[in-house]
Every structure is written in C-alpha cells, then in structure tokens.
Amino acid sequence: MSTRAMLFACWIVTFGMVAATVACAPAPVPVDERRPDPGTVVGSPRRLASYPALYTSTSRAERVEYSSRGPAGEPTVVSGALLVPRGEPPPDGWPIVSYAHAGDGGDPACAPSLSPDLRGALDELLGLVSRGYVVVATDYQRSSARGPHPYLDVASSSANLVDAARAAVASVPGASNRWFAVGVSQGGHAAWAANERATDSELRLLGSVSLAPQLDMTDVATDAARGSLSPERVVLFPTLVDGASSTDPSVVPDNLYRGTLSRRTDAAAPCLGDSGAVGTDDARAVPAADYAPATDEDRVRLTAALDARRLPRSPATAPALVAFGGRDSVTSPERTRAAVRAACARGDRVTVLERPDDDHRVGISPEVLDWITALRSGATPRPTCGPEPTSPTSTGPE
Structure with missing residues (x-):
C-alpha cells in the first residue's frame, strides 16, 4: 500500500486566477462516536481550486466532506466536489446528479476534488450544471492507515454515491430529493450498485447511468x-x-x-x-x-x-442506462452484455447504448442527456429490455 495514503499531502496549484492555492489531502478520518447520519456534511466546505470558468458557471463550487459508510458499513468520512447552478431553482427544486469518477489509484492525493479539472470530468459536469442540476462528485473512500482503497466494493461505492446525494439535499437550499446516479468506468459500477441499493425513502432515484462500467472483472x-x-x-x-x-x-x-x-x-x-x-x-x-x-x-x-464485486446482484430500483464501446479493452464488452442480459432477466428496465467502434472512453453523450432529461420531465424512455413503461413515454436514444 502506498505510504502516501498515511501522510498529509499538500502542493501548490497555480492556474489563472487561482494562484498559490494550497490543496491538501489529509488521510480519511473516522466518524466520531456520535456517528452522524450518513450524508451529514462534516466541517466547513472549502472553495474548489480550479479554473476561473468554474466560478462564473456556478453559484457554489466547493470541496465538501460528508459522513458515509465503508465496506462493512463502518462509519467514515468521504470528500467530494459540490457544484450548484446559478439563478433561482425551479418550483420543484434542482434535481441532483451524484457523479462517480473513473479510477485514479485511490490515494488521498489523487482525489478529483483536489484537481483543478476534477481529473478530466469538469467540462461534462459543468454541462450538467448548466442544464439545472446540482452536481456532487464523490471522491470515494480513499486508501488510508485502515487499508487500500476498496476499488469496486459494492457496499462502500454505492453508499458513497447515495450519501453524497444526501449531503447535497441537506446543504443546498433549493435542491430536490430527486436524483440520478451517474458514473464512468469504476464509477459506472458504482452507479449501477447505487441503483440496486437506493432504498432511502428520503431520496427518489430517477435513474442511473453507467458509462463503460466495470460490472464483471472476474x-x-x-x-x-x-x-x-x-x-x-x-x-x-x-x-x-x-x-x-x-x-x-x-x-x-x-x-x-x-x-x-x-x-x-x-x-x-x-x-x-x-x-x-x-x-x-x-x-x-x-x-x-x-x-x-x-x-x-x-x-x-x-x-x-x-x-464478489460483480454486478448485477439484485433488482434495480429505477431505470438504468448502460453505454459502452464494442472495442473496450478494460472491461470485456461480452461481459457487459451478459450483465445486461442478467438484469433484463430480473425484470430491470435497461436502455443500452453500444458503440461498436468505441473503446473504454465513453462520455455523457447527447443521447445520455436526452435520457436523463426525459426522466426528469416525468417521461419514461422506452427501454431496450424490461417492462414497457406505463407512464408517458419517449422513444429514448436510438
């Protein structure tokens, strides 16, 4: 395990208007004996060290820490980035996108919320903010003195994603309790896991988006x-x-x-x-x-x-979209297809976007945005498999 995981790592970030901003990566600390409820914001949020465009595109751009749960359900504290739209929220509130990033190695110093461009995700996330979503991007539970980063652990990754949505609801006036789980690669696995485990009555999961998900790496x-x-x-x-x-x-x-x-x-x-x-x-x-x-x-x-990390494991609680490339050399396309077939056999509503000529680099495409928008508006996109929708429908991505 990296010894950096047990150290307090700091460096100087100099970018445009954000000059000489100190970004620090303390090792994760356990929640104290009082055990705040999952999703409770811990301490005071700090302004993200990023590009000037971030601050002109959002009303808040902060690094937050919130209480969450580890692989065995043990309490822990997880960090993440919180981005809030400008202007007034709609009457029914801003919906939330809880975003799970691709793998970075798991060291505390590698957390996306410490990176000026959120380790490459900033542009896509600002695109969601511009469409009226509160975005909260978890860093996951990192490696620490307790042990390595629990990569692809179903329990902790799904909890980190769900609890990030809880933290957004609790800390953003005007945020709705309606939310989407969206992730890429490692995060695509987390988004799917969150869909299976989203049983919190205080939150309403509208759907999950898994981009190039690592559903089966056996x-x-x-x-x-x-x-x-x-x-x-x-x-x-x-x-x-x-x-x-x-x-x-x-x-x-x-x-x-x-x-x-x-x-x-x-x-x-x-x-x-x-x-x-x-x-x-x-x-x-x-x-x-x-x-x-x-x-x-x-x-x-x-x-x-x-x-033990393979998905699916149980029925999904909301519609799911899976997008992947037919030439993916990280996650076997055939194993992704098999995972989708297993979910369909359970009765899950799954929309599949397979790009035969694409590799592992799959992003939030216009088709994905259309699918999210349809669910936000109350329509149910027609799935590739699963029960036909009984509410107003849209044809969904072709």
Whole structure:
C-alpha cells in the first residue's frame, strides 16, 4: 500500500486566477462516536481550486466532506466536489446528479476534488450544471492507515454515491430529493450498485447511468495467469488487486504483482493517468512475470474476490442506462452484455447504448442527456429490455 495514503499531502496549484492555492489531502478520518447520519456534511466546505470558468458557471463550487459508510458499513468520512447552478431553482427544486469518477489509484492525493479539472470530468459536469442540476462528485473512500482503497466494493461505492446525494439535499437550499446516479468506468459500477441499493425513502432515484462500467472483472485473474492482460488492464491491475485485498485478506498483493507494477505503488508513484505513471505504452513492455499469480490458489482467491464485486446482484430500483464501446479493452464488452442480459432477466428496465467502434472512453453523450432529461420531465424512455413503461413515454436514444 502506498505510504502516501498515511501522510498529509499538500502542493501548490497555480492556474489563472487561482494562484498559490494550497490543496491538501489529509488521510480519511473516522466518524466520531456520535456517528452522524450518513450524508451529514462534516466541517466547513472549502472553495474548489480550479479554473476561473468554474466560478462564473456556478453559484457554489466547493470541496465538501460528508459522513458515509465503508465496506462493512463502518462509519467514515468521504470528500467530494459540490457544484450548484446559478439563478433561482425551479418550483420543484434542482434535481441532483451524484457523479462517480473513473479510477485514479485511490490515494488521498489523487482525489478529483483536489484537481483543478476534477481529473478530466469538469467540462461534462459543468454541462450538467448548466442544464439545472446540482452536481456532487464523490471522491470515494480513499486508501488510508485502515487499508487500500476498496476499488469496486459494492457496499462502500454505492453508499458513497447515495450519501453524497444526501449531503447535497441537506446543504443546498433549493435542491430536490430527486436524483440520478451517474458514473464512468469504476464509477459506472458504482452507479449501477447505487441503483440496486437506493432504498432511502428520503431520496427518489430517477435513474442511473453507467458509462463503460466495470460490472464483471472476474476474467482478469485468468488472463493474468495466462500472461495475456491487455496493456490497459496491466495499468489497472495493482489497483484492482489492492482493492480486492481491502475486503478479502486472502488476496495477497505481493503474490499477484511485482517488479515494475510493484514500484507503481511506492511512495513516489503518481496517480493513474498522471505523467510518470505506468501508462499503456509502458505496459506493453511489462513482462507477464510481473503480474502472474504466484500460485493457482492465488488466482482462485483473486477470482473469488472479484466475483464478489460483480454486478448485477439484485433488482434495480429505477431505470438504468448502460453505454459502452464494442472495442473496450478494460472491461470485456461480452461481459457487459451478459450483465445486461442478467438484469433484463430480473425484470430491470435497461436502455443500452453500444458503440461498436468505441473503446473504454465513453462520455455523457447527447443521447445520455436526452435520457436523463426525459426522466426528469416525468417521461419514461422506452427501454431496450424490461417492462414497457406505463407512464408517458419517449422513444429514448436510438
């Protein structure tokens, strides 16, 4: 585990009007004995260190911390970014988009709310704000002295997303209790999990959007044993293994990766995607021996831990949209299709947008925005599978 996870990391951000702003990443702290309700804002929000355009596009742009729950339901504190539209809210309030980002490695210093562009998500999120949504973007539970970041853990990722929506309702006058769960890659998995677990009567989930979701990564262990991981999966492998070990102590990272990949997790390692990190070009030169399970038992244990993260696991509580590329080399397109078939067999209402020529880079497209807008207006987009809507319908994305 990175030793940075246990340190107080600070650096100076200098961007346009935001010069010499100190951005600090304290390790997550446990909720005290009073155990505030999940979604309670902890401490005072701080202004995001970002581009000037952020402040002209929002009435509030803050880094907030809120109480949430970890993998075993234990209380914890999670950070995130809160963006509020300008102007007066509509009579029924601003709906909320609770956004879950793609993987960044899980170190506290890599939290998107500490990045000037929210680690690449800022433009898409401002697009949602301009359409009248309060956006709250969770950083997830990070790595800490307690252990690694629980990557793809169903319980904590869904709780972090739901509790972020609660925090937005509690702290933004004019916010509605109607909300959407939206996420990409790791976050697409979290959005789907939140849909399955959104049973809070104080919130009304209108729908979830999963973009290139990592719904089933169980084949990674087998591919690692065969020495056939794609370069994109080689980059992700240490984060995936560390996340599995956070909830399953039988998964031993030292038995699953080493060499170049082990050095990626040391104190000097940058966040996933940063300059200097192991990227896809570097990964092509990583020998298979650096990610081969030490024994077949290690492969079996990793497979079991990843299977515990596989979705779907239970019926969805609201309509779902899944968008993915047919050439995705991070998440198997066939496994995504299989997950959708399983959800359809349960009776879930799922809209599928498959782009045959796209890879893992799937964003909030106009079709996705149309689907969200239809649900916000009270219409029910016609799903690819599942029960036909009984309320006013729209044809939905083609």
